[in-house]
Amino acid sequence: MSSAKVTSKGQVTIPVDVRRKLGLQPGSRLTFEPTDDGGYEIHAEGSTIRDLKGAVEAPASPVSLEDMDTAIAAGARGSMR
Template sequence: MTTATVTSKGQITIPINVRSSLGLNAGDRIEFVEMDDGQFAIIPATHPVTALKGLIRKPVQSVSIEQMNAVIAQYGASTK
C-alpha cells in the first residue's frame, strides 16, 4: 500500500506510482469522491468541456422574457 503524509497546511505529495497509475501530470486536477461506505476515492478531474455537449437541450419553442416572468410570478404566488 502506498501512503502519503499530510503537512500542517493540509497538503500531500501524491507518490509517483499513484500519479503514473492515474495518468496525472503537473498542473492536473483531482477529485475526492466520497463513496457509499464513507471512504474517499481519488480520481483525475479530466472531463473535457466537450463532454457537456448535449447536457442541456434547447426548448422546442422559444420563450419570451414576459412568458418567463409570468410563470415565475405564478409560481411565486402559489407558494405563499
C-alpha cells in the same frame, strides 16, 4: 500499497507510482467522491479542450484554406496505402 503524509497546510505529495498510474502531471486536478462506507474515492479529472491551449505553437504566418485542403488530401492519400 502507497501512502503519503498530510502537511500542516493540508498538502499531500502523491507517490510517483500513483501519479503514473493516474496519468497525473503538474496542474492535474483530482476529485474526491464520498463512498457509502464513509471513505472517499480519488479520481483524476479528464482534460478539456481548453487544457490544450498553447500546446502547439501558432504558425509564423497564417495558413490558407487551400493549403489546409492540400495537406488533408495528402494525408488521406497516405492513409489509404
